Amino acid sequence: MNRKYKIIVIGAGASGLMFSSLMDEKEILLLDNNNQVGSKILVSGGGKCNVTNGVVKAKNYIGNQRFVRNIIKRFDQYALLEWLGHRGLKPIERKNHQYFCQNSAKELVDILKKESSSKLIKLNTEVLNVVKKSDTFEVETNRGIFYASHVVVASGGLSFPKIGATSIGYEIAKSFDHTIQTCSAGLVGFTLQPDEFFFKSLTGIAIDVKITVNEKEIKGALLFAHKGISGPAILDASLYWGKGKIVIDFLPTLSLISLKSSKKYLSRSLGLPSRVAKTFLEQLAIEDKASNTLNSEEWQKLEKLKSYSFSPAGTFGYSKAEVTKGGVSTDEIDASSMMSKKVNNLYFLGEVLDVTGELGGYNFQWAFSTAFVCAKGIK
Numbered sequence: 001m002n003r004k005y006k007i008i009v010i011g012a013g014a015s016g017l018m019f020s021s022l023m024d025e026k027e028i029l030l031l032d033n034n035n036q037v038g039s040k041i042l043v044s045g046g047g048k049c050n051v052t053n054g055v056v057k058a059k060n061y062i063g064n065q066r067f068v069r070n071i072i073k074r075f076d077q078y079a080l081l082e083w084l085g086h087r088g089l090k091p092i093e094r095k096n097h098q099y100f101c102q103n104s105a106k107e108l109v110d111i112l113k114k115e116s117s118s119k120l121i122k123l124n125t126e127v128l129n130v131v132k133k134s135d136t137f138e139v140e141t142n143r144g145i146f147y148a149s150h151v152v153v154a155s156g157g158l159s160f161p162k163i164g165a166t167s168i169g170y171e172i173a174k175s176f177d178h179t180i181q182t183c184s185a186g187l188v189g190f191t192l193q194p195d196e197f198f199f200k201s202l203t204g205i206a207i208d209v210k211i212t213v214n215e216k217e218i219k220g221a222l223l224f225a226h227k228g229i230s231g232p233a234i235l236d237a238s239l240y241w242g243k244g245k246i247v248i249d250f251l252p253t254l255s256l257i258s259l260k261s262s263k264k265y266l267s268r269s270l271g272l273p274s275r276v277a278k279t280f281l282e283q284l285a286i287e288d289k290a291s292n293t294l295n296s297e298e299w300q301k302l303e304k305l306k307s308y309s310f311s312p313a314g315t316f317g318y319s320k321a322e323v324t325k326g327g328v329s330t331d332e333i334d335a336s337s338m339m340s341k342k343v344n345n346l347y348f349l350g351e352v353l354d355v356t357g358e359l360g361g362y363n364f365q366w367a368f369s370t371a372f373v374c375a376k377g378i379k
């Protein structure tokens, strides 16, 4: 029989590594199915990892707002940046208050690895099941059974299975009678229905738009992509979309009235890249001519660009999604320690919980804040 550890952490990703970094306790075993730690950190933020955001509020998350507020305030963006700063990492603030590593996400992984160096990490070890017998957890893996008095589930969500994502966190939660809020791909592009297939002819072009989805307004860039539409504004919109319509204002800074007296050709007055303007005009069957010569029917058609309403066919799915929406219900988690309210000494951190952050560093902040709360609260 393998020895019994005080704590087994399932997943050496963002939350698992931060948790072990913050723990003085040495009797910790981290298990990860990858051949390296922090795989998602390494691919994040275009390889530079968007660590956090200068403005972090509960409203940047989908999930129980009170629960989120209670966790974030214990270890917010300032505390995180200070912790990293003391270890030599000074992320740089870029657009929209997003903080990125200076050169590479590896800088962050190296710090977390160093801070966890007194703990045992077993890689290429896939957790298959967890059972509790009396006060001992038995963690079944492809490399045998490991024992512990505490288990911390930090196994992340379902997105990017090619770098290790599995459903184990949800399965463990379910087996211990936890409620799982329905999971779906989040921070992901939309696929299109035939009426919008013409978007594909604009692949590679990005424009600023305003999107309304389920009463939420999102401003930012939309990228026309081969598979559909993507870009920061669409990724955020996917968090608020279930099924049904979204509305896009393709001319968010333009009032059409201002064009009524203009002699400029429409394709040059809409403020869109010429190819986009011409494609839209063609699609709306409006001749490209001086704006002041449009008749009332044409003005009506043009209005469509201010509120283009359509139903996406679906999303690009977990293979392209940055996160998983839904997860382990936070109603059943103690916000002072991240411990299950149902099972003593079982903890859940990070993305496996039913809390999802918007684009902009909010998901790593969540992973790190939950890790902090657990490290301080675990008995």
Ligand SMILES: Cc1cc2nc3c(=O)[nH]c(=O)nc-3n(C[C@H](O)[C@H](O)[C@H](O)COP(=O)(O)OP(=O)(O)OC[C@H]3O[C@@H](n4cnc5c(N)ncnc54)[C@H](O)[C@@H]3O)c2cc1C
Pocket (backbone or CB within 6 Å): 010, 011, 012, 013, 014, 015, 016, 031, 032, 033, 034, 037, 038, 039, 040, 041, 043, 044, 045, 046, 049, 050, 051, 052, 125, 126, 127, 128, 154, 155, 156, 157, 159, 160, 163, 164, 165, 166, 167, 168, 321, 322, 323, 349, 350, 351, 352, 360, 361, 362, 363, 364, 365, 367
């Ligand atoms: C391409 C991409 C870019 C992203 N960019 C950003 C960004 O810039 N900023 C941001 O805030 N968020 C970003 N995210 C989201 C962010 O990476 C996650 O929200 C965050 O990593 C979640 O942390 P976690 O600790 O919960 O899970 P993870 O960091 O995913 O760690 C979970 C670990 O558990 C391991 N694991 C899973 N199943 C098992 C098993 N059965 N047995 C053993 N180990 C297992 C996994 O291999 C993984 O190492 C990005 C995500 C992706 C996919």
